[in-house]
Amino acid sequence: MENIIEKYLTQFRESTESLNGNSVSGIHKLRTNAIEKFHELGFPTTKNEDWKYTNVSVLNNFHFRKSPVQNLDKSLAEKYKIPGLDAELIVIVNGIFSHELSEISSQPDGVVIGSLKSAENDLLNAHLGKYSEINNGFTALNTALAGDGVLIYVPDNTVLKKTVHIIYLSGDDNLNALVQPRNLIIAGENSRLNIIETYHSIYGNETLLNSVTEIKCGRNSGVKLYRLQSENNQTFHINLTEAHLEEACNYSHYSVTLGGRLVRNDTNIVLDAENSTGNLYGLYLTEENQHVDNHTLIDHRKPHCQSNELYKGILSGKSHGVFNGKVFVRKDAQKTNAYQSNKAILLSDDAKIDTKPQLEIFADDVKCSHGAAIGQLDEQALFYLRSRGIDEANARKILLRAFANDVFEKIEDEVIHNWLNEIVTERLK
Amino acid sequence: MLKINDLFVSVEEKEILKGVSLEVNKGEVHAIMGPNGSGKSTLANVIAGKDGYEVTSGEIIYEGKDLLDMDPEERAREGVFLAFQYPVEIPGVSNATFLKTALNEIRKYRGEAELDSREFLQYMREKMKLIGIDESMLSRSVNQGFSGGEKKRNEIFQLQMLQPKLAVLDETDSGLDIDALKIVANGVNTFRSADNAVIVVTHYQRLLNYIIPDFVHVLVDGKIARSGGKELALELEEKGYEWVKEGEAV
Numbered sequence: 185m186e187n188i189i190e191k192y193l194t195q196f197r198e199s200t201e202s203l204n205g206n207s208v209s210g211i212h213k214l215r216t217n218a219i220e221k222f223h224e225l226g227f228p229t230t231k232n233e234d235w236k237y238t239n240v241s242v243l244n245n246f247h248f249r250k251s252p253v254q255n256l257d258k259s260l261a262e263k264y265k266i267p268g269l270d271a272e273l274i275v276i277v278n279g280i281f282s283h284e285l286s287e288i289s290s291q292p293d294g295v296v297i298g299s300l301k302s303a304e305n306d307l308l309n310a311h312l313g314k315y316s317e318i319n320n321g322f323t324a325l326n327t328a329l330a331g332d333g334v335l336i337y338v339p340d341n342t343v344l345k346k347t348v349h350i351i352y353l354s355g356d357d358n359l360n361a362l363v364q365p366r367n368l369i370i371a372g373e374n375s376r377l378n379i380i381e382t383y384h385s386i387y388g389n390e391t392l393l394n395s396v397t398e399i400k401c402g403r404n405s406g407v408k409l410y411r412l413q414s415e416n417n418q419t420f421h422i423n424l425t426e427a428h429l430e431e432a433c434n435y436s437h438y439s440v441t442l443g444g445r446l447v448r449n450d451t452n453i454v455l456d457a458e459n460s461t462g463n464l465y466g467l468y469l470t471e472e473n474q475h476v477d478n479h480t481l482i483d484h485r486k487p488h489c490q491s492n493e494l495y496k497g498i499l500s501g502k503s504h505g506v507f508n509g510k511v512f513v514r515k516d517a518q519k520t521n522a523y524q525s526n527k528a529i530l531l532s533d534d535a536k537i538d539t540k541p542q543l544e545i546f547a548d549d550v551k552c553s554h555g556a557a558i559g560q561l562d563e564q565a566l567f568y569l570r571s572r573g574i575d576e577a578n579a580r581k582i583l584l585r586a587f588a589n590d591v592f593e594k595i596e597d598e599v600i601h602n603w604l605n606e607i608v609t610e611r612l613k
Numbered sequence: 614m615l616k617i618n619d620l621f622v623s624v625e626e627k628e629i630l631k632g633v634s635l636e637v638n639k640g641e642v643h644a645i646m647g648p649n650g651s652g653k654s655t656l657a658n659v660i661a662g663k664d665g666y667e668v669t670s671g672e673i674i675y676e677g678k679d680l681l682d683m684d685p686e687e688r689a690r691e692g693v694f695l696a697f698q699y700p701v702e703i704p705g706v707s708n709a710t711f712l713k714t715a716l717n718e719i720r721k722y723r724g725e726a727e728l729d730s731r732e733f734l735q736y737m738r739e740k741m742k743l744i745g746i747d748e749s750m751l752s753r754s755v756n757q758g759f760s761g762g763e764k765k766r767n768e769i770f771q772l773q774m775l776q777p778k779l780a781v782l783d784e785t786d787s788g789l790d791i792d793a794l795k796i797v798a799n800g801v802n803t804f805r806s807a808d809n810a811v812i813v814v815t816h817y818q819r820l821l822n823y824i825i826p827d828f829v830h831v832l833v834d835g836k837i838a839r840s841g842g843k844e845l846a847l848e849l850e851e852k853g854y855e856w857v858k859e860g861e862a863v
């Protein structure tokens with residue numbers, strides 16, 4: 185174990201010169217602190233309450249390291265484009281922003297859609313690490329070692345017309361790639377911004393993708409973030425996405441997990457001022473030996489905010505799901521409206537789910553509700569459909585798609601809705 | 614069309630049907646009556662192919678084929694239809710999508726062309742008028758939030774849409790007000806033809822005033838205790854099931 189940690193420390197010493205922030209900048213200090221934190225914490229163990237159901241010790245079996253820059257053919261990214269979506273395209277290859285593969289149109293004054301590595305230091309100093317806390321080894325490692333990622337900056341009163349599509353292509357056929365994108369998204373006052381992140385594998389070797397995305401929503405802004413995880417069964421995907429909302433914002437997060445050997449999503453929304461809304465919708469389909477852990481946190485810090493959370497899982501094979509939904513309603517956060525629901529269908533006897541809703545309410549004038557339901561496919565409904573001539577496979581598909589429907593209903597963008605619907609329905613065989 | 618020979622069926626080791634024999638020919642309507650728990654729904658469910666029933670002996674021959682050998686969907690495609698006593702609610706699946714899928718699967722099986730959306734809509738509107746189904750009901754999820762009567766009406770609507778050869782109606786009359794009863798009966802009567810057959814499971818003579826049966830059978834404790842013409846239903850109404858049971862003992 186000590187040995188494994190040492191390997192990451194060595195990587196830090198070797199690469200520190202090439203990372204942003206020279207040795208005197210604030211960023212360098214952030215990184216140095218982070219690597220110390222990583223040294224201290226290591227990867228979490230199941231003794232840690234937040235990692236009780238997700239055992240990451242398998243990561244110690246591999247020597248994950250930075251993959252050399254690869255020149256990929258343009259056609260590779262092409263096939264992951266979303267048909268009919270007018271998008272600014274960013275392609276991240278093994279965590280590194282690919283200028284060759286990305287296609288970004290010219291932007292109005294002040295808008296930045298680009299690589300984190302080439303970001304101005306002032307901007308980084310002002311925001312990086314401000315909307316995420318280093319509370320485990322993964323965040324620490326990302327902060328210490330992330331070489332690149334996406335920076336999106338939308339100034340006040342600006343509407344980004346096109347959706348930003350970030351395609352992550354990860355994997356290396358010669359080594360176990362350590363892929364650590366670090367993204368920073370700043371939405372100014374009265375701005376509008378839609379982002380879709382899609383994650384894919386390009387090689388079969390075990391890969392550790394450890395990403396951190398920090399989002400700052402300025403007053404009265406509207407931000408939507410969609411994430412599709414569809415990597416192969418050799419990928420370990422650990423992600424933290426944290427959004428901080430100022431006054432009267434609307435932030436919606438949609439998470440669709442189809443792939444990955446082990447997936448852990450920490451998705452946090454901090455309602456830091458009044459009259460804001462945070463929406464968190466998730467759908468995960470697991471099979472074989474997949475493990476998907478969704479940890480969510482909605483932190484109501486101020487009054488008159490609302491949050492809606494809805495997660496649905498369909499688990500088959502020997503797969504294992506975890507849902508842990510924390511909702512904090514702080515003392516100040518009167519008139520909070522918080523709704524959480526988490527449902528799962530287990531399609532096999534060996535599939536398993538651990539769920540834990542966690543409501544901690546310190547204000548007294550609030551409306552909070554949460555519900556959880558775990559069940560099997562409704563056999564009565566299945567028979568009903570079959571008795572009308574629909575074959576069993578199709579009937580199952582119809583029922584599972586119906587189960588997922590209330591998550592789909594939340595996806596307003598028609599192109600993304602239909603595209604995800606097709607992918608998910610295809611997967612429901 | 615349908616020949617049930619000495620059928621024994623158990624559920625969870627408990628014997629429910631104890632030697633049922635019944636023959637139904639094209640153009641006929643058979644009514645099955647009988648006390649609660651006598652096995653009427655069991656018989657209907659076994660015909661439709663529901664899981665959980667063990668046929669310990671006997672056979673069901675449908676159109677010359679071994680019905681018990683077929684999957685539920687195959688039976689449906691071959692023309693067997695069950696109007697459920699308790700139709701299931703299926704949230705998230707719209708009534709229209711469900712019916713279009715079902716109809717096209719059946720048409721495909723029969724070697725007929727699938728209906729496109731426009732053709733389907735036209736066909737559906739015709740049938741809706743017949744059963745008095747409101748357009749709004751079709752965009753709603755299957756049976757979800759439907760009243761008891763609406764659910765039953767929806768079953769007959771499906772009967773009309775799918776045009777099976779053998780329709781088994783399991784207490785389709787229960788929970789219907791008098792107007793709905795007439796509409797449902799009318800739905801069944803317009804369906805009737807010389808080429809199909811109907812089995813009506815009911816507790817009440819009332820329905821049989823509208824759907825006039827050729828034969829009435831009384832199922833008691835898993836056996837057909839008595840069979841007769843339509844006047845048997847009237848007699849039952851008057852004298853109750855005890856009368857049949859007594860008759861059985863004689």
Ligand SMILES: Nc1ncnc2c1ncn2[C@@H]1O[C@H](COP(=O)(O)OP(=O)(O)OP(=O)(O)O)[C@@H](O)[C@H]1O
Nearest residue numbers: 624625629647648649650651652653654655656665
């Ligand atoms: N899944 C089951 N498990 C155990 N017992 C069952 C099951 N299904 C049916 N039975 C029993 O079988 C018997 C016959 O039931 P069935 O539903 O066929 O009666 P029925 O004649 O339709 O009655 P009703 O007029 O009340 O609808 C009843 O005693 C019932 O409790």
Ligand SMILES: [Mg+2]
Nearest residue numbers: 653654655698
């Ligand atoms: Mg019954």
